[in-house]
Amino acid sequence: MLCRNNYHVVGNGRIRSLGTAAEAAQAMADGSVRAVVGAIPFDVRERAALTAPETLEVHDGPWRPAPVTGAPRIRIDAMEPSLEAHRRRVADAVATLAASAGGLQKVVLARSVLLRAEEPLAAWDLASALRSADPRGSLFVTDLSPAGRAAALVGASPEVLVRKVGTRVSAQPLAGSAPRSTDAAVDRARGRALAASAKDLAEHRYVVAAIADALAPLCHRLDVPDRPELMTTPAMWHLGTPISGELRSHDLSALDVALAVHPTPAICGTPTVRARDHILATEGDRGFYSGAVGWARSGRDGGDGEWMVAIRCAEVSDDGLTARAWAGGGIVADSDPDAELVETQAKLATVLRALGVDPAADPTTDLSPT
Numbered sequence: 479m480l481c482r483n484n485y486h487v488v489g490n491g492r493i494r495s496l497g498t499a500a501e502a503a504q505a506m507a508d509g510s511v512r513a514v515v516g517a518i519p520f521d522v523r524e525r526a527a528l529t530a531p532e533t534l535e536v537h538d539g540p541w542r543p544a545p546v547t548g549a550p551r552i553r554i555d556a557m558e559p560s561l562e563a564h565r566r567r568v569a570d571a572v573a574t575l576a577a578s579a580g581g582l583q584k585v586v587l588a589r590s591v592l593l594r595a596e597e598p599l600a601a602w603d604l605a606s607a608l609r610s611a612d613p614r615g616s617l618f619v620t621d622l623s624p625a626g627r628a629a630a631l632v633g634a635s636p637e638v639l640v641r642k643v644g645t646r647v648s649a650q651p652l653a654g655s656a657p658r659s660t661d662a663a664v665d666r667a668r669g670r671a672l673a674a675s676a677k678d679l680a681e682h683r684y685v686v687a688a689i690a691d692a693l694a695p696l697c698h699r700l701d702v703p704d705r706p707e708l709m710t711t712p713a714m715w716h717l718g719t720p721i722s723g724e725l726r727s728h729d730l731s732a733l734d735v736a737l738a739v740h741p742t743p744a745i746c747g748t749p750t751v752r753a754r755d756h757i758l759a760t761e762g763d764r765g766f767y768s769g770a771v772g773w774a775r776s777g778r779d780g781g782d783g784e785w786m787v788a789i790r791c792a793e794v795s796d797d798g799l800t801a802r803a804w805a806g807g808g809i810v811a812d813s814d815p816d817a818e819l820v821e822t823q824a825k826l827a828t829v830l831r832a833l834g835v836d837p838a839a840d841p842t843t844d845l846s847p848t
């Protein structure tokens with residue numbers, strides 16, 4: 479299920495699973511499947527959790543679940559890596575970037591928290607809690623069993639990787655962040671500081687440039703504003719740039735376009751392959767965090783669809799007893815490792831608060847922004 483503030487899409491049943499994102503795109507191009515739903519991993523060479531659904535229902539308006547009652551008690555079991563290890567990884571990346579060694583200009587490093595529930599947590603209940611926390615936000619819930627994982631991915635991502643309606647394509651890349659504050663004056667000041675931050679504007683430009691470069695050959699018109707807008711979620715301020723264009727071809731699906739831009743420097747880095755290799759060497763396999771979740775019809779059926787970047791999300795095990803949530807941040811040569819830790823803590827709050835976990839109830843230290 480993918481829910482935006484004006485519509486939601488539900489894929490039901492499974493005609494077949496598609497092994498990788500490339501196989502899914504090929505199956506739609508050759509007409510053997512008419513639509514796909516599910517998740518693309520961060521590393522597209524890995525198994526995807528994509529299926530050809532029996533039915534694809536597109537509903538007007540957002541998903542409106544019944545409020546959850548009796549949510550299980552959940553606690554943070556482990557941080558992977560530890561806060562100190564993440565800080566070291568960021569500091570090492572800053573040193574590499576500052577020396578321009580290997581040509582790396584930006585890399586997005588992430589950490590995760592392992593959560594344990596006293597009673598089983600239902601993935602759909604987490605989605606419902608995320609909905610209550612931010613009734614206008616986007617949401618996704620997707621089964622990861624097609625990739626061999628006994629789990630579902632649930633998230634409230636604010637970032638649109640690509641949306642395609644007819645030949646019109648759009649994206650809303652985000653990069654550059656500041657935690658929200660409960661104090662209105664402090665909150666506004668943080669937004670203003672973010673909009674003026676040379677470091678965050680530079681971090682953002684890498685993403686916009688990469689998406690514009692990937693979309694330009696596919697489009698006969700592409701509008702790329704030359705400065706980002708400020709946008710908010712309940713937990714974060716972000717810099718975002720609304721990009722839109724008109725595709726040359728009628729045959730592309732939203733999955734083709736998603737694969738042309740993924741992984742963007744919002745979740746990987748610049749240049750892409752060097753940043754991806756740095757992430758894999760530092761963090762190991764990220765699975766579906768920082769992949770994409772969405773749906774697409776085949777080009778023959780118009781190719782419409784939409785893919786959200788899989789951030790602000792958690793993988794909930796099928797037994798409901800464990801979940802893993804992630805948060806990352808873009809690192810450039812003048813990033814501050816302490817500020818990066820605070821940023822990941824603030825990003826994790828989206829999922830942790832929905833689960834009733836106090837993000838400040840961190841077993842090692844209190845990084846909570848005020």
Ligand SMILES: C=C(O[C@H]1C=CC=C(C(=O)O)[C@@H]1O)C(=O)O
Nearest residue numbers: 652654655744789805806807808
């Ligand atoms: C990688 C994440 O956020 C991305 C989206 C918005 C802002 C970001 C940043 O400022 O680094 C990241 O690019 C995450 O939430 O895990």
